Amino acid sequence: MNTAVGRLVRAELRLMTRDPLVLTFVFAFPIVTMLIIGGAFGTRPDPAFDGTNPSHWYVASYLTVVIAATGLVMLPVHLASYRERGVLRRFAAAGFPRWSFAIAQLTVGLLTTAVACALLLAVAAPVYGIPAVHDAWRVAVALPLGAVAFVSLGVLLGSLLPSARAAQAVGLLLFFPSFLLGAGGPPPHVMGSVVKQVAGPLPLTLLTNAVRAPWLGLGPATGSLIAVAVLAVAASAAAARRTAL
Amino acid sequence: MTVRGLRKSYGARVVVDDLDLDVPAGEIVGLIGANGAGKTTTVECVQGLRKPDSGRLRVLGFDPVTQAEQLRPLVGSQLQSSALPDRLRVAEALDLFGTPRARDGGELLEQFGLTQRRRSVFSSLSGGERQRLFLVLALLNRPRLVILDELTQGLDPAARRGVWDAVRQLNDEGTTVLLVTHEMDEAEALCDRVAVMRAGQVIDAGAPADLVERHASTAVIRFSMPDPPARLLDQVRRLDGVREVSRSGARVTVRGHRRIVAFVCAALVRWDQVPADLAIYQPGLEDALLGLLNGTHDEAPVNGELIGGRR
Numbered sequence: 436m437n438t439a440v441g442r443l444v445r446a447e448l449r450l451m452t453r454d455p456l457v458l459t460f461v462f463a464f465p466i467v468t469m470l471i472i473g474g475a476f477g478t479r480p481d482p483a484f485d486g487t488n489p490s491h492w493y494v495a496s497y498l499t500v501v502i503a504a505t506g507l508v509m510l511p512v513h514l515a516s517y518r519e520r521g522v523l524r525r526f527a528a529a530g531f532p533r534w535s536f537a538i539a540q541l542t543v544g545l546l547t548t549a550v551a552c553a554l555l556l557a558v559a560a561p562v563y564g565i566p567a568v569h570d571a572w573r574v575a576v577a578l579p580l581g582a583v584a585f586v587s588l589g590v591l592l593g594s595l596l597p598s599a600r601a602a603q604a605v606g607l608l609l610f611f612p613s614f615l616l617g618a619g620g621p622p623p624h625v626m627g628s629v630v631k632q633v634a635g636p637l638p639l640t641l642l643t644n645a646v647r648a649p650w651l652g653l654g655p656a657t658g659s660l661i662a663v664a665v666l667a668v669a670a671s672a673a674a675a676r677r678t679a680l
Numbered sequence: 681m682t683v684r685g686l687r688k689s690y691g692a693r694v695v696v697d698d699l700d701l702d703v704p705a706g707e708i709v710g711l712i713g714a715n716g717a718g719k720t721t722t723v724e725c726v727q728g729l730r731k732p733d734s735g736r737l738r739v740l741g742f743d744p745v746t747q748a749e750q751l752r753p754l755v756g757s758q759l760q761s762s763a764l765p766d767r768l769r770v771a772e773a774l775d776l777f778g779t780p781r782a783r784d785g786g787e788l789l790e791q792f793g794l795t796q797r798r799r800s801v802f803s804s805l806s807g808g809e810r811q812r813l814f815l816v817l818a819l820l821n822r823p824r825l826v827i828l829d830e831l832t833q834g835l836d837p838a839a840r841r842g843v844w845d846a847v848r849q850l851n852d853e854g855t856t857v858l859l860v861t862h863e864m865d866e867a868e869a870l871c872d873r874v875a876v877m878r879a880g881q882v883i884d885a886g887a888p889a890d891l892v893e894r895h896a897s898t899a900v901i902r903f904s905m906p907d908p909p910a911r912l913l914d915q916v917r918r919l920d921g922v923r924e925v926s927r928s929g930a931r932v933t934v935r936g937h938r939r940i941v942a943f944v945c946a947a948l949v950r951w952d953q954v955p956a957d958l959a960i961y962q963p964g965l966e967d968a969l970l971g972l973l974n975g976t977h978d979e980a981p982v983n984g985e986l987i988g989g990r991r
Contacts, residue, residue, distance in 0.1 A: 439779075446768065446776040453767040521762030527729055528759055529777050529817065530752035 439531045443539035451547065456512060461504045461551050466558050468619055469497040473563050483624045487651050491566035492622065494559045495650040499581060499643045500618045501551040505544055506585025507592070507610040508603070514540070514593025514678070515602035523678075537590065537678040541671070544586030545579070552578075569652035577649070577660055580667045581642035587670035588638070594677040613639035638666055681726065681825065681858070686735035688721050688880075695721045697880035699735070703825075708847065708857040710867035710888075712965075713877035714973055719860045720760055722877070723827050726858070727755055740824055753779065756823030758814040760830050760860075766803035770794060770813060773802070777817045788816040791846060793839075807834035815843060819850065826850065829860040844869055864966035874965070876972050884972055888965045893938075896967035898923070901934040901944050903955035908932060912951050919943040938962060 451457050476489035484492045517523050526536055556565055568574055592609075596602040614620065616633065617640030623631055634640050641659040648656035681703040688696040696718040703709040711719045724730040726739055728748030737744050742751040764773055774785035789795045792812040797805065805813065811834055818826055828847070832840040847870055851857055861867050867874050868888045875885040884891060913932070917925045921937035922944070934944055941960055948954050 442776050442778075446765075446772060449772060450765050450767050517765070521759065522765060524729065524759060525762040525764065528727055528752065528755075528757045528762075530755070530779070530821070532749060 439535040440538050440542070443526075443531065443535055444542050447539055447543045448546065451543065454513075457509050457547070460508050461501060461547060462554060464504060465497050465500040465551065465619075466555050468500070469493055469555065469559065470562065472619060473497075473559070478563070484622050485624070485651070485653050487653070488566070489622075490563035491651065492647070493619070494556075494563055495566055495647045496618045496643050497555055497559075498552045498578060499639060499646055500614055501555060502548050502578075502582050502585045502642065503610055503613055503618065503639050505548050505551070505582075506587075506589035507613065508589075508606040509547070510540065510544055510586060510589030511592035511596060511602040511606045512599050514590060515596045516599035518594065519598045534675060537675045540590050540678065541583070541586055541674075544589065545582050548582045548586070566651055568650050570649035570655065573649035573655060573660065574646055577642065577645040577656075577663060580660070580663050581646065584638065584642070584663055584667035584670050587667065587674040590674035590678055591670055594674070613637050616640060618643040638663070641666075681740070681856070682736075682738045683722070683726065684736045686722065686725060686737065687733045688718075688725060688730065689733055695880055696725070696732070699877075699881055701875055701882055701885075703856060703858050705856050706851070706854055707872040708851050708859060708870050710859045710861055710871035710874035711877060712861060712864065712867050712874050712969060715862075717877040718880040719877055720829055723757075723829060723858060723860055727757055727827060728752060753821065754824045755827060756818035756821065756825070757827040758811075758818040758829060758831065762814075763810075764802040764813075766801065768802050769799055770802070770805075771798045773813065773817060774820065777820055779821045781822055782820050783822055785816070785820060788819060792816050793842070808836060808839050811835055812839070812843070815846065819846075823855065825856045825858065827858045827860070831859060831861060832863065832866060840866075864964060864969060868965045876969060878973055888968075891968045891972075892963055892965055894968070895971035896963035897937055898935055898963060899938045899941050900961040901941060901958070902961075903932055903948075903958045904930045905932055905953065905955055906930045909951065909953070912947070912953060916944055916947055919947065 473490045473493040476484070478488050478490045480486050481489050523536065559565060592606065593602055596605055616630065617637045623634065626634060641662045645656045645659040645663050648654045648659070681701070683699060683701040686696050686699040687694070699718070699722060701711075701722070711722065713719055721730065725732045726737060726744055728744035728751055731745055739751055740754050744751055768776070770789070771785075774789075778785060786795070789798060792815060794809065794812055794816065797809060802810070802813075811832070815828070815831070818828065831847070832843050835843060844866070847857060847859075859867065859870060871888060873885060873887055874891060875882045876891070877883070884894070886894070908927075913925055913927075916922060916934060919940060920943060921940045922934060923936040924934070926933045934940060941962065945958075948958070
């Protein structure tokens with residue numbers, strides 16, 4: 436793998452294992468909050484959770500928290516700091532092909548989410564058990580599409596925001612409301628109508644719905660899946676353009 | 681490398697204004713000038729890192745605007761104000777930037793005194809070590825053209841000499857070097873030719889010695905002689921190239937073309953009047969640059985009573 440992309444991916448993966456922000460935010464935060472929230476509502480099927488076991492509801496919801504943490508927090512901060520410090524200029528001057536950096540970021544983002552998701556399931560399995568997957572292919576389509584969408588959003592944010600600090604502020608501001616309203620917070624049935632209206636069109640709500648509903652047998656969620664697919668295409672095209680070296 | 685009529689503005693501010701520049705293959709060419717003269721923007725355009733507003737550029741046979749992908753791998757560059765990821769180790773940087781045609785990175789680290797720092801992360805390197813690492817990376821992939829922007833900024837004198845030797849060696853091996861610098865001694869020591877920039881244009885170019893000849897040719901000789909024989913001063917005044925001889929108390933100041941140094945010293949020896957405090961100021965590239973930029977060349981500051989001279 437001595438291609439430019441291969442070399443970039445190798446270096447970025449190495450650096451990621453040394454970055455405390457990534458380790459805490461992408462790996463630890465979703466697991467810890469899943470353990471807390473997943474235990475808060477018990478395991479008895481509950482109408483507020485569409486008649487499912489609340490712990491399982493949250494296990495099925497939290498893979499998208501990993502995806503959002505990667506896309507909305509980790510990547511924007513990472514990229515903005517690279518641009519701010521002239522690292523991207525150096526890559527460009529060193530002759531890395533135009534698209535190599537965007538492709539490397541996409542690859543690294545997807546690998547990170549895959550590993551963090553596996554870790555989350557490995558922790559959830561002995562504690563709450565992993566709910567049976569009702570409609571495996573829809574889940575299998577929604578997760579990678581969602582990962583592409585959020586990773587691309589992250590790359591895009593990182594290329595638009597002026598500094599690492601700004602990226603962190605904006606990233607957290609986008610992440611926490613999305614997290615509370617669309618994935619890791621209370622189920623939609625207990626939300627007031629205004630909150631529900633705000634939560635509904637958020638990208639993370641759509642993605643979580645596209646994963647959780649087919650997983651727990653609550654419906655196909657085709658509309659959410661299509662929305663996520665559109666977002667994935669639009670965001671990745673825009674991100675690739677913005678990060679061309 | 682040939683640049684004709686290069687223009688680049690940032691908003692309303694014109695940074696490079698109708699610039700022409702030639703860098704013949706195999707030479708070391710310096711780009712000098714005050715801060716904000718447009719030097720860095722020029723080299724960024726040459727590397728295809730910035731898109732010029734207009735102008736024709738040809739670098740190693742490629743157009744940096746439309747053929748940046750082909751050009752960049754042939755150019756090694758050490759950029760001003762750029763960095764590497766904080767936690768990247770020195771050896772990993774060589775892996776990351778080394779293409780299949782890279783030289784042995786270990787040798788380069790050895791040459792630039794970084795072998796001991798192989799496992800250190802970028803953020804722990806000192807300013808000088810960072811500069812040397814950038815130089816190693818610039819040379820890693822056997823570039824045909826090397827662009828060095830503020831090459832020895834932050835280096836101690838010994839490290840500077842080491843870097844200069846490396847640049848000379850590189851040039852001996854046939855690599856063309858474009859050097860952007862504020863350090864006139866650096867330009868004088870390394871460059872075959874220099875181009876002086878002001879307000880986005882090259883205002884003069886040539887060998888360092890030619891620029892000095894054109895823009896700062898006045899040498900100044902000072903010595904103390906409490907009671908100088910009148911005939912000695914007369915003779916000095918008539919020496920070829922002398923423009924002015926002044927006296928202030930015991931202090932004698934002689935100004936004129938650079939070659940007066942030889943004649944005046946020879947005269948002093950002949951008269952057996954060699955002063956203990958003989959001081960000679962030979963103008964260098966820095967004076968030429970100041971002369972060019974400020975239009976004050978040949979105005980070496982001397983206070984004293986004018987007792988003779990001709991122009």
